[in-house]
Amino acid sequence: MKWIESRYLLILGALVAFGASLASGFHFDDYAIFSDPVLASGTGWLQVWALRQTRPLTYLTFWLNRQIGGGDPLGYHLVNLAIHTGAVVLAWACLRRLLPERAALIAAALFAIHPIQSEAVNYVWARSILLAGLLSLAALWYWLQGRPWIGVLCFALALLAKEEVAAFPLLLAWLEWRGAMTGKSKRKWAPIGAMLALAAVAGARVIWATTVVPGAPAGVQAGISPLQYFLAQGQVILRYLQLIILPYGFTVDPEIRTTIWLSLAGWAVVLCLIVLVLLRSPRAGTWVVAGFLLLMPSSSIFPAADLSADRRLYLPMIAFGAAIGLVLNRVRPELAVAFAVILVGLSMHRTAIWMNEESLWREAVERAPDKIRPKLQLARALPAAKALEMLNHARLAAPYEPAIAAEMGKILLTEGQVDGALEEFGRALALNPTNAQYINNRGVALQALGQTEAARADFVRALALDSNLTEARDNLAKLPPAPQQ
Numbered sequence: 001m002k003w004i005e006s007r008y009l010l011i012l013g014a015l016v017a018f019g020a021s022l023a024s025g026f027h028f029d030d031y032a033i034f035s036d037p038v039l040a041s042g043t044g045w046l047q048v049w050a051l052r053q054t055r056p057l058t059y060l061t062f063w064l065n066r067q068i069g070g071g072d073p074l075g076y077h078l079v080n081l082a083i084h085t086g087a088v089v090l091a092w093a094c095l096r097r098l099l100p101e102r103a104a105l106i107a108a109a110l111f112a113i114h115p116i117q118s119e120a121v122n123y124v125w126a127r128s129i130l131l132a133g134l135l136s137l138a139a140l141w142y143w144l145q146g147r148p149w150i151g152v153l154c155f156a157l158a159l160l161a162k163e164e165v166a167a168f169p170l171l172l173a174w175l176e177w178r179g180a181m182t183g184k185s186k187r188k189w190a191p192i193g194a195m196l197a198l199a200a201v202a203g204a205r206v207i208w209a210t211t212v213v214p215g216a217p218a219g220v221q222a223g224i225s226p227l228q229y230f231l232a233q234g235q236v237i238l239r240y241l242q243l244i245i246l247p248y249g250f251t252v253d254p255e256i257r258t259t260i261w262l263s264l265a266g267w268a269v270v271l272c273l274i275v276l277v278l279l280r281s282p283r284a285g286t287w288v289v290a291g292f293l294l295l296m297p298s299s300s301i302f303p304a305a306d307l308s309a310d311r312r313l314y315l316p317m318i319a320f321g322a323a324i325g326l327v328l329n330r331v332r333p334e335l336a337v338a339f340a341v342i343l344v345g346l347s348m349h350r351t352a353i354w355m356n357e358e359s360l361w362r363e364a365v366e367r368a369p370d371k372i373r374p375k376l377q378l379a380r381a382l383p384a385a386k387a388l389e390m391l392n393h394a395r396l397a398a399p400y401e402p403a404i405a406a407e408m409g410k411i412l413l414t415e416g417q418v419d420g421a422l423e424e425f426g427r428a429l430a431l432n433p434t435n436a437q438y439i440n441n442r443g444v445a446l447q448a449l450g451q452t453e454a455a456r457a458d459f460v461r462a463l464a465l466d467s468n469l470t471e472a473r474d475n476l477a478k479l480p481p482a483p484q485q
Contacts (some may be wrong), residue, residue, distance in 0.1 A: 007092055007106055013340065014088050017122045017347035021077045024196035024355050028252070028377065029125040034071060035470050039063050047213075054209050057160040058128040076124045083130040084121045090137035091318055097144050098180060099322055100329055106326035106336060111317050113343050115247045118350035120311040123252075128162035133315040136165045136376040143172060144181070148191035155195050159202040160217040165315060166203055167296045169195035174293060178286045207302070229303035232258045234266025236308040237292075237299060241273075243310065244320055247346050250353075252360055253377075255368035256307045277323070284326040291319035357381035372398055376407050384415050406438055409445070418448045436466035443475060452479060 016466040026033075033039055038047045039062055061079060069075030091111045095104035111117070120126045120133075135158035142151040158165045163384040169192045175181050176192075224232075235256055243249065274292065278285030294316040298304070313320075328336070353359050364374035375394045379387035388411055395404050408423030425442040432438060443458030459476040462469055 001211075006108075007089055010088050010092055010105075010108055010112045011085055013109060013344060014085055015081070017115075017344045018081060018084065018114040018118065019120045020348065020351045020352050021081060021354065022074060024077055024351075025073050025357070026076075027123060027125075027354070027357060027360060030076075030123070032125070033062050033066065033076075037470055039066050051205070052209050054206055055128045055160070055162050057157060058131055058162065061127060061131065073124070076127075077122075080121055080124060080127050080130055081129065083134050084117070087130065087134040087137055090134065090141055093351070094137060094140045094144060095298050095318070095322060095325075099325060100177075103322070103325035103329040105325070106328055106331075107318070107321035109323060109340055110321035113340065113347055114244070114321075115250060115319065115343065115346040115350045116243050116310055116313050118250070118347055118354065119252065119309070120314040121281075122351055122354035123311065126311040126314075129164060129311050129314045132158045132162035132165045134158075135161060135317075136315055137318070140172075141169065143188075143191075148188045152191050152194050152198070156198050159198060163199075163202045163206050164312065165294070166199035167293050168315075169199060170293045170296075171290050171319070174290055175286070180283075180286055203302075217359050224303045224305075224307075226303050228258075229307070230300065231260065231263035231267070232256060232307050233299035234263050234268075235271055236266075237270050237295070238266050239308060240295070240310075240313055244313070244317075244324075250310060250350060251364045251365070251367040251408060252451060253364040253368060253371060253374045254308045255371045258307075281327065284323045287319045287323035287326065291316045291323065294319055370397070372401055372403060376403055379407055379411070384411050387411055400431055402428040402435065402438065405431065406441060409441060413441075413445060413448065418445055421445045422449065434465060436462040436469050436472065439465070440469060440472040440475065443472070447475070447479070451480070455479065456482060 007016050009385040034412065036238065038044045038053075041047060044063040044067075045060060047053075048056045048063060052057075054061060062076075065076050065079060088108065088111060092104070092108040093109050098104070099107060120129050135154050139151040139154035139158065142148070142154060153211055155165075156359040157169055158168070162313040172195070172210065173189075173192050176188075235258060239249075239254070239256070270292075274285070274289060277288045298309075298312040358378065361374050361378035361381060364371075368374055372394065375390060379391050382390065388408060391404055391408050391411075395401070395408075396406065405424045405428040409428065412422035412424060413419075422445040425438060425445055428438045429435070429442060439458050443455040443462065446452075446458060447455035454474065456479055459472045459479070463476065466472075
């Protein structure tokens with residue numbers, strides 16, 4: 001009965017912390033759901049399994065959402081919240097087999113309500129890590145039940161949701177080696193080996209996919225070398241730890257200022273922390289290392305365009321929460337409840353920030369004033385006059401940034417100022433001549449000016465550079481047939 005009551009309390013906490021997300025809209029990459037022809041197709045359920053499509057299981061859920069609810073954000077956020085709630089239940093079921101009762105409850109509560117989970121729950125596009133986390137926890141549950149091969153199947157499904165959980169078998173091996181497993185679980189190296197093989201295949205597939213899909217925000221197209229990315233992760237990990245211990249400073253688009261010395265110092269501090277915790281509290285240290293193992297794929301030499309993203313902490317919070325739970329195991333219940341109430345309040349505040357585009361990106365601009373992307377996103381949420389004013393100020397700071405000109409061109413085009421839009425699109429192309437989206441944008445402006453053949457040439461060129469640019473293909477299809485020679 002006590003287990004059932006604790007489970008319902010955890011579910012209630014998660015719903016109170018993030019329930020307002022049901023009234024939220026779409027953000028940033030969420031709009032890609034509606035520009036992807038596969039997700040609009042009646043046979044999309046089959047097409048998402050194409051070899052070049054990463055995270056097919058997640059895309060299948062997007063396809064189902066779109067088929068059932070169209071463009072209503074409620075259904076998308078409802079699925080995200082339901083997945084998180086299911087993960088909370090599994091987290092509690094697993095942790096209570098691995099930790100003392102009170103420590104397990106603290107750890108499960110941190111996983112359920114900590115504001116660092118806000119991005120994963122509130123951001124529809126982050127569903128991949130929610131789903132992969134849920135399936136990884138299902139794998140852990142079956143492992144603890146003494147059914148490791150069902151755990152292997154769950155892990156395979158987790159990789160199909162998001163390959164970032166590739167280090168999960170290392171977690172199992174580490175916990176087995178440290179003697180943290182209980183119940184029917186014994187050292188089962190064959191299933192762990194099978195999981196590692198699946199992780200290697202998934203990793204190779206992602207590396208291949210990011211090389212054949214133009215504009216992929218990871219791998220060789222990320223805009224940062226593997227070594228630079230890895231070094232920067234020392235600073236990023238310290239930021240993650242700060243947000244866990246002192247949950248302040250969240251933003252959807254953090255600015256990480258890196259130098260070689262700061263990066264090396266960051267890794268030195270991380271390694272010292274690991275050694276110190278292992279020496280002072282071996283049991284808690286075991287779980288700290290487990291958290292770093294789960295975080296490892298997103299902090300590896302495989303680069304991503306974003307150096308830091310809070311949603312990457314979703315599954316590692318199960319381990320970091322366990323470490324904190326062991327440290328706070330003897331804290332008075334009244335203090336634990338007070339901390340939980342504070343965390344729920346902070347998560348409710350984070351969810352309120354995620355309620356609309358303007359509040360989300362205004363916060364990002366305030367916390368990363370020198371970064372361009374938050375300004376571009378905020379401009380899309382502001383009235384045209386205010387957006388143009390802000391972008392003009394941004395141009396003074398970054399006069400050679402083509403994305404600023406492209407965004408200004410879109411706003412001017414929407415406002416009917418076609419000549420001004422064409423000028424801005426031309427400026428963007430002068431700064432980045434091979435960007436397919438910029439070429440398509442200029443084609444739209446040329447079409448609005450009645451220059452049909454010039455527009456056609458731009459749409460054709462854009463598709464030659466990026467065959468997956470649906471917007472250019474649709475624009476080309478809307479043009480009248482070309483005149484016969």
